[in-house]
Amino acid sequence: MKRLEDTLVAVFGSDATRDENINPVTCCVPAQRFAEAAGILKESSAFLCAQWTTDDTLADSHGGFSVYACFREGAQYLIVKSALSHDNPAFPSLTKHYLPAYRFERQIWSLMGVTPVGHPDSRPWIKFEDWRKDAWPLRKSFDAAKPMPRVAGQYLWLRAEGEGVYEIPVGPVHAGIIEPGHFRFQAVGETILNLEERLGYVHKGIEKRFESMSWLSAVKLAGRVSGDTTVAHSMAYSMALESMTFCHVPQRAQWLRALFLERERIANHLGDIGAICNDAAFSFMLYQCSRLKEIMLATNHKLFGHRFIMDRVVPGGVTVDIDDNAKNEIRSELDFIEKNFDKLVAIYEESSSLEDRVRNTGILSPELARQLCTVGVVARGSGLSVDCRVDNPCPPYDSLAVEAAALTSGDVHARVWVRVVEIRSSIRLIRDILNAIPASGIAGQCNGVSPDSTGFAAVEGWRGEIIYWLHAGHKGEINRCMIRDPSSVNWLALEYAIKGNIVPDFPLCNKSFNQSYSGHDL
Amino acid sequence: MIRILRQIFRTGIVTDRTSHIDDPRIKVVGINLDASSKKCLRRSMTVRQVDAGSCNGCELEIHAMNNPVYDCERLGIHFSASPRFADVLLVTGPAAINMEIALRRTYDAVPAPKIVIAVGDCACNGGIFGETYASLGGIDKVIPVNVYIPGCPPTPSDIFNGFYKIFL
Numbered sequence: 303m304k305r306l307e308d309t310l311v312a313v314f315g316s317d318a319t320r321d322e323n324i325n326p327v328t329c330c331v332p333a334q335r336f337a338e339a340a341g342i343l344k345e346s347s348a349f350l351c352a353q354w355t356t357d358d359t360l361a362d363s364h365g366g367f368s369v370y371a372c373f374r375e376g377a378q379y380l381i382v383k384s385a386l387s388h389d390n391p392a393f394p395s396l397t398k399h400y401l402p403a404y405r406f407e408r409q410i411w412s413l414m415g416v417t418p419v420g421h422p423d424s425r426p427w428i429k430f431e432d433w434r435k436d437a438w439p440l441r442k443s444f445d446a447a448k449p450m451p452r453v454a455g456q457y458l459w460l461r462a463e464g465e466g467v468y469e470i471p472v473g474p475v476h477a478g479i480i481e482p483g484h485f486r487f488q489a490v491g492e493t494i495l496n497l498e499e500r501l502g503y504v505h506k507g508i509e510k511r512f513e514s515m516s517w518l519s520a521v522k523l524a525g526r527v528s529g530d531t532t533v534a535h536s537m538a539y540s541m542a543l544e545s546m547t548f549c550h551v552p553q554r555a556q557w558l559r560a561l562f563l564e565r566e567r568i569a570n571h572l573g574d575i576g577a578i579c580n581d582a583a584f585s586f587m588l589y590q591c592s593r594l595k596e597i598m599l600a601t602n603h604k605l606f607g608h609r610f611i612m613d614r615v616v617p618g619g620v621t622v623d624i625d626d627n628a629k630n631e632i633r634s635e636l637d638f639i640e641k642n643f644d645k646l647v648a649i650y651e652e653s654s655s656l657e658d659r660v661r662n663t664g665i666l667s668p669e670l671a672r673q674l675c676t677v678g679v680v681a682r683g684s685g686l687s688v689d690c691r692v693d694n695p696c697p698p699y700d701s702l703a704v705e706a707a708a709l710t711s712g713d714v715h716a717r718v719w720v721r722v723v724e725i726r727s728s729i730r731l732i733r734d735i736l737n738a739i740p741a742s743g744i745a746g747q748c749n750g751v752s753p754d755s756t757g758f759a760a761v762e763g764w765r766g767e768i769i770y771w772l773h774a775g776h777k778g779e780i781n782r783c784m785i786r787d788p789s790s791v792n793w794l795a796l797e798y799a800i801k802g803n804i805v806p807d808f809p810l811c812n813k814s815f816n817q818s819y820s821g822h823d824l
Numbered sequence: 825m826i827r828i829l830r831q832i833f834r835t836g837i838v839t840d841r842t843s844h845i846d847d848p849r850i851k852v853v854g855i856n857l858d859a860s861s862k863k864c865l866r867r868s869m870t871v872r873q874v875d876a877g878s879c880n881g882c883e884l885e886i887h888a889m890n891n892p893v894y895d896c897e898r899l900g901i902h903f904s905a906s907p908r909f910a911d912v913l914l915v916t917g918p919a920a921i922n923m924e925i926a927l928r929r930t931y932d933a934v935p936a937p938k939i940v941i942a943v944g945d946c947a948c949n950g951g952i953f954g955e956t957y958a959s960l961g962g963i964d965k966v967i968p969v970n971v972y973i974p975g976c977p978p979t980p981s982d983i984f985n986g987f988y989k990i991f992l
């Protein structure tokens with residue numbers, strides 16, 4: 303297979319300079335050709351994973367900004383970078399080529415004040431209308447410690463007109479025990495014409511906060527980007543840091559990380575399956591599944607000292623080990639869960655009232671899933687077989703047989719079934735891990751970070767691919783920490799999947815996506 | 825149907841006997857309830873949860889309070905969809921600047937006695953997110969708080985102990 307960077311260089315010639323020493327390969331192109339580069343990569347069927355900017359005032363001599371876009375095709379990642387001027391930072395928008403660029407670029411404009419030229423929507427994203435227009439928190443000149451004054455402003459919602467069209471605003475405070483966000487539906491009768499999401503309510507300035515922390519202590523913050531995915535986030539951050547410090551992680555630590563990651567996956571998938579069925583008024587499943595989930599959390603607490611295994615993955619390794627008793631405990635716990643889970647799945651399959659709700663509801667077609675560059679459970683329910691554990695296996699996944707689920711119907715049922723398959727395969731994986739885990743230390747030493755270096759890692763969390771990109775400033779401090787939670791791309795897919803469904807099916811569809819608000823809003 | 829019933833009977837009652845303790849880490853301020861209100865609330869308390877900016881970790885534990893192992897309804901704790909019926913507001917997360925107005929409005933909608941419980945380190949004092957342009961810090965920066973339950977996240981038992989403090 304032709305490498306993405308070769309394709310790019312073939313067209314751009316000397317206009318594209320590639321740096322092979324950085325992981326992943328990074329190509330610099332002139333700012334005015336940034337969108338053209340994306341167009342070429344799109345033709346090579348690459349996905350857009352993330353787009354972000356850095357303020358280089360403190361990092362290098364040119365002192366302006368840089369814009370980055372990360373692409374993925376199969377197992378390869380490629381970053382395309384353009385340097386932008388200090389006084390009038392702007393770059394051509396990628397929205398002509400890639401749908402997810404809509405949100406990435408609104409966010410870039412809102413938080414860094416860099417203009418995506420040609421973007422059709424100039425409304426802010428995450429930044430609310432009552433922030434000052436020139437409040438760009440990711441810029442170095444912005445003092446994050448100062449409280450922000452509010453100004454008057456109004457958010458312009460999309461409107462729908464016509465006979466019988468009405469609007470339903472929902473949120474930010476929802477009826478259940480969930481995170482806040484606002485959804486606005488335009489509907490005719492029961493049918494949803496359009497859904498507009500408005501997120502950003504739980505924006506806590508996480509990316510900016512990273513810049514005030516030390517490399518080692520920041521892993522705690524990474525573990526709290528999205529509390530339900532704490533293992534995967536702290537793992538992705540740690541791996542990105544390890545890649546820039548050439549840190550050697552002991553084998554056993556890598557296997558333990560995989561153990562934690564798979565346990566996190568099972569626990570969250572169990573919770574999701576229960577909650578989805580509950581939204582179809584099948585509460586039996588909620589109570590059964592939440593009980594199984596509780597068993598896992600209690601075991602986590604007992605063996606690893608935390609119910610969600612928070613703060614147990616650190617740069618260089620992990621902080622807890624398991625002994626033979628723990629292995630046996632996990633084995634018998636899994637036997638119990640598997641036995642009960644199989645019974646529940648049989649019940650799920652034969653409940654026709656449930657089937658009626660979950661089949662053909664909230665369909666995200668394979669074409670759309672691809673155009674939206676979706677990841678994780680959502681993508682695998684819509685025929686895209688993307689899974690970092692298969693495509694880019696970090697140890698120990700390279701020696702374990704991971705089975706990536708793939709369904710094509712793209713409905714609520716498909717997303718439930720992906721979770722069913724993954725719970726089963728994670729149970730198998732954990733058994734394999736327990737049987738084959740090598741003996742060694744569990745903590746490696748991370749060296750100092752050299753100035754102006756970058757680190758990158760992608761980890762398959764239970765929602766999907768999590769990407770961290772780290773950049774050290776000229777004193778070796780954290781200059782930028784870019785976080786791409788799967789929710790940053792998948793939220794947009796929900797807007798598409800819901801069109802034409804009936805309003806009462808929204809909670810069901812939303813649950814089947816179950817994206818993170820905190821991971822998106824950062 | 826028969827499978828469902830069989831599974832229910834096979835599962836049986838899995839609820840733990842939780843014992844409430846007077847946890848010294850949990851702080852209480854300014855609750856003045858007379859004996860009859862305490863008695864009344866002890867049997868039946870309606871709770872509205874608000875996420876003011878959490879990472880979702882605390883929400884998972886509040887969810888867990890509802891699972892069959894903890895089964896909070898047996899203690900009279902009932903989660904409501906509307907703040908208008910709530911006796912207690914259970915708030916998580918640091919107060920995010922974008923949630924400030926929604927939090928105030930939710931608080932205003934709660935009828936007296938408006939007991940507010942801050943769940944988690946973030947809700948108590950801003951936690952790891954601290955006080956920045958986007959995070960105002962603890963919940964008490966926006967609305968008065970009566971019970972502070974620390975922990976990241978506090979376990980369901982910790983949260984129960986927080987409720988218990990109201991009646992002490």
Ligand code: SF4
Pocket residue numbers: 526529877878879880881882916917918943944945946947951952975976977978
């Ligand atoms: S206390 Fe911990 S778990 Fe709760 S919201 Fe804060 S960081 Fe998340």
